[in-house]
Amino acid sequence: MEQVFFYIFAIVAVASAIAVISVRSAIHSAFFLAICLLQVAAVFVLLRFPFLAAVQVFIYVGAVMVLFLFAVMVLGMGRESFGEKFHGQSIPALITLAVLFVMMGLLIFSGKLTAPGGPYTEAALAHNTELIGRALYTQYIYPFEVVSVLLLIALVGAIVLVMRDKIRVG
C-alpha cells in the first residue's frame, strides 16, 4: 500500500519536474513546480517526517511559489518560441547530463550506498517532531540563530536591491 502511494507521488513529481523545464510559458512552469513541491511534501510524509512536510508546504508551496509568481508577473513574460528556449551550449550540456546519469546510476545500483544504524530505533522515531524540536533548540541552537540572521539579511537585501530611489546617506 505504501509502495503504491510512493509510486503515485514519485511519478507525478518526476512528470511535473519534466514539465517545469519543458513548457513554454513561465507561469505554467511555476504551477508545475508547485505540484512537484507538493509531491515532495508527500514523500516526506511517507518517510514519517510530518514536520518536514509542513515546513515544505508552508515555505516552498507558500512563500517561494508566491515569490516566483510575483516575479513572473512583474517581468511580464509571455510564451517563448522553441528556438528561444534552449541556448547554444546544448550539445556539451547533454553530454554532461548523460555522463552524470551513468555515474549516478552506477553509484546507486552498485549497492554501496547503505544507511548505517544510528542512535534511534524506528519506534523512537515515531515521535520525531519532538526530537527535532529538542535538537534544534539544544544541539543546533547556534546554526538556528545564524539562519535567522541570514533570513533577516535576505529580507533587507531584497528590499534594498529592488528599491528604485537611491538611498540618501546622512
Added chain:
Amino acid sequence: MLTLTHFLVLSFLLFLIGAAGVLLRRNILIVLMSLELIFNAVNIMLAAFSYYSGNLNGTIFVVFNITVAAAEVAIGLAILVCVYRRRQTVYVDELDEMRG
C-alpha cells in the same frame, strides 16, 4: 516495503531534471526554478538517509536547507528584477557583459 533505493532513485531523477533545466534553458527564471528542483532532490536524499539510519541530524539539515533556499530565492529574484530593469532581458546568454 519501501527501501532506501526507492528514495535515492526519485532524488536522483529530480536532481537530473533540475540539472538539465539549469544547463539547457535560457530563461533565468526557469533556471532558478530548476535550482529549487535540485534543492528538493537533496532534501529527499537527506531525509531518506536520516530515516533509514535512525539519525535525526539529516532531518535538521533539511530544515536549514529549506530556510536557506527561501533566502536564496528572495535575493535571486531581487537581483533578477534589477537585471531586467537595466538590460530588458531574462536570457542567460545575453547577460555576458563580464565576458573576458
